[in-house]
Amino acid sequence: MWAYDGWNNLNLATEELQNPKKNLPRAICIAVPLVTVVYVLTNVSYFTVMSKEQLLASDAVAVTWGDSMLGVMRWIIPLSVAFSTFGAANGSAFGGGRLCFEAAREGHLSKVLSYISIKHFTPSPALLFNSLIAIIMIIPSNISGLIDFFSFAAWFFYGLTMLALIVMRWTKPDAERPIKVPIIIAWVVLMVSVYLVIAPIVEVPEYGYLYAFLIIISGLIFYVPFVYFKYTLKCMDYVTIWCQLFFHVAPEEHHD
Secondary structure, three states, X not given: OHHHHHHHOHXXXXXXXXXXXXXXXXXXXXXXXXXXHHHHHHXXXXXXXXXXXXXXXXXXXXHHHHHHHOHHHOOHHHHHHHHHHHHHHHHHHHHHHHHHHHHHHOOOOOHXXXXXXXXXXXXXXXXXXXHHXXXXXXXXXXXXXXXXXXXXXXXXXXXXHHHHHHHHHHHOOOOOOOOOOOHHHHHHXXXXXXXXXXXXXXXXXXXXXXXXXXHHHHHHHHHHHHHHOOOOOOHXXXXXXXXXXXXXXXXXXXXX
8 A cells, every 4th residue: 555655745735735625635536546546557557468477576567567568668667667756755755844844843843843944945954854764764775674664654653543533523523624524534544544554464474563563652752751741851952053053944933
């Protein structure tokens, strides 16, 4: 399901959309089915042209398919993959940076991550922090394991998010909801999340899933003192000032 994971990136930039109450649901309802159809048809073309043995033996199925079908134009496939990779990276960086930015605004991360560039009006510290975490994660050079464990963690949190939505729909029925998601969608995503979290562990048990879970739980070590009890380190004031001077960032004027 990692190939379809971009659906959540647009949600992270809601406040930057024009008329988000209308355009956010419209974008998701158009983009998600469109991408799903394209991916399914792409896989149908692979199975139509290539045998099972060829699929399993190929290190790059799309390239092998291009060699069989496109002839001298087979270079289009790796070029398209490169464009797609940059597009996915751009969307992930855009959404991930704003996730850190909003978390810092809510007090869940260091305050400096909520600052924006005084020249470009972008959350530069949050983007750089996100990039640093990404660099650390690719150091082991095991992309397959990284995708597996990332998907496990991502769908774990998607499931928790849907569970929270369902609970709040019952406990706070009168709360203001600018964009109200049909409850059936929340239940479907919750069930899919439970399956995608449990199924890989049952099918191929690995210590990596345990490590990923422990890393997630270890966040409580920082959450309890720094978020729940709002304890602050005095040295962070100096770090914040240094980052402001070095990156030319400042707090945003206001936010709702």
